[in-house]
Amino acid sequence: MVLCHTRTKTASVLPIADDKLRVLNRIEDTFFSACVEIEVTLPDLEVISAKGKFERCFTDECKAAESLLQKAVGLRVGSGLTKLVDSLLAGAQGCPIVATLVFEACDAVILSLTAEQMAMADALDEQQRQDGFLQMVQMNPRLLNSCIAFDENGPLLKGKL
Amino acid sequence: MLKFTRTKHVGIERPAKDKIIAHGFLDDYIYSMELDVEFSLPHYEITKIDGRMKRYTTPECPRANEILQNAVGMRIEPGLAEKVKKQIGRAGCRHYATLLLECCYAVISASIGFARADLEAEGLPADDDAVRRRLLVMLPSIRNRCMMYAEEGPLANRLFG
Numbered sequence: 001m002v003l004c005h006t007r008t009k010t011a012s013v014l015p016i017a018d019d020k021l022r023v024l025n026r027i028e029d030t031f032f033s034a035c036v037e038i039e040v041t042l043p044d045l046e047v048i049s050a051k052g053k054f055e056r057c058f059t060d061e062c063k064a065a066e067s068l069l070q071k072a073v074g075l076r077v078g079s080g081l082t083k084l085v086d087s088l089l090a091g092a093q094g095c096p097i098v099a100t101l102v103f104e105a106c107d108a109v110i111l112s113l114t115a116e117q118m119a120m121a122d123a124l125d126e127q128q129r130q131d132g133f134l135q136m137v138q139m140n141p142r143l144l145n146s147c148i149a150f151d152e153n154g155p156l157l158k159g160k161l
Numbered sequence: 162m163l164k165f166t167r168t169k170h171v172g173i174e175r176p177a178k179d180k181i182i183a184h185g186f187l188d189d190y191i192y193s194m195e196l197d198v199e200f201s202l203p204h205y206e207i208t209k210i211d212g213r214m215k216r217y218t219t220p221e222c223p224r225a226n227e228i229l230q231n232a233v234g235m236r237i238e239p240g241l242a243e244k245v246k247k248q249i250g251r252a253g254c255r256h257y258a259t260l261l262l263e264c265c266y267a268v269i270s271a272s273i274g275f276a277r278a279d280l281e282a283e284g285l286p287a288d289d290d291a292v293r294r295r296l297l298v299m300l301p302s303i304r305n306r307c308m309m310y311a312e313e314g315p316l317a318n319r320l321f322g
Contacts, residue, residue, distance in 0.1 A: 001174045001176055003172045003173060003174060004173055004174060004175050004274055004275075005172075005173040005267065005270065005271035005274055006170070006171065006172050006173070006267075007169075007170070007171045007263070007267040008168065008169070008171075009168065009169045009263070010166065010167070010168045011165075011166065011167045012163050012165070012166045013165040013166070014162075014163055014164065015164055021164070029267070029270050030270065030271065030274065031270050031273050032270065058273050058289070059289075059293070059309050059316065061309055061316065062309055064308065065307075090306075090307075091305070091306075091307075092306075092308065092311040092313075093308055094307060095307050095308060095309075096266075096306055096307055100266070104167075108165055111167065111189060111190070111191065112164045112190075114191060115189075115190040115191050116164075118190075129219075133218075146250075146251060147222075147225070147250065147251065147253065147254050148221055148222070148224050148225045148228060148252065148253050148254060149218070149221040149224075149254075151221075154221055155221060156219060156220075156221050
């Protein structure tokens, strides 16, 4: 069957200095084309710049949402980010596409740091990897019960914390 | 050199007037997974879901495949994101939750095309404002979801006077 709609999103994280990352998040959808670019400092993970463009949208007035991006400056990538992004950028005075692009850009920063850790774990044997996951949860308690793998009663963590 | 990339792609088919199928694919430096999600119209209800993990971090992650069944019966309506994050993300895998929400958001966007196609099939005018009016009938939950569809916004005034 022929597709009637497609949507592709790509978020890329590029280090631009020892203490700074640039994230580009782009959406290409049958009805929307837009991109958001943020810069985030390391190690405090503060958004120091945010800009973007709606290149194509079903309703021309949607382009006004570009100006919302300034509200993302000063955000810190960390706990509570979802609610903050929603309150600043989504809702009846905002744009869910812009809010989601910003949130995903911030999430990509966290994932890029996780990818570094996971790359180091590739060299470990299974037991060492399991010990590593336990250590991750101990260092970041927010991971506990955040998914099926980090279920406190699951095979990976039960009786070990 | 890029430090991290995440791509999400959703393709949508409409095999019948009352049925939509979304195929979602997420791929990044850490995770790779796919979802097939069927929705029934007019309620935009998830009737079938299936997922496959190709690349993941722990041996426990694929157990999240079964948890996807929690999505059956969920509808595209206010509160969906919270439900998906809790019942698919925290109970299973947060990356499956991210991909499922992307499939739902793509279905919302695709509905612009469905609205136009339905108006044309019914022999009714299918100009952009007629499409927007039909879209609000098909998906009343988008009202107040953004500045364009805000009840007091300029678009609502133009569409409904």
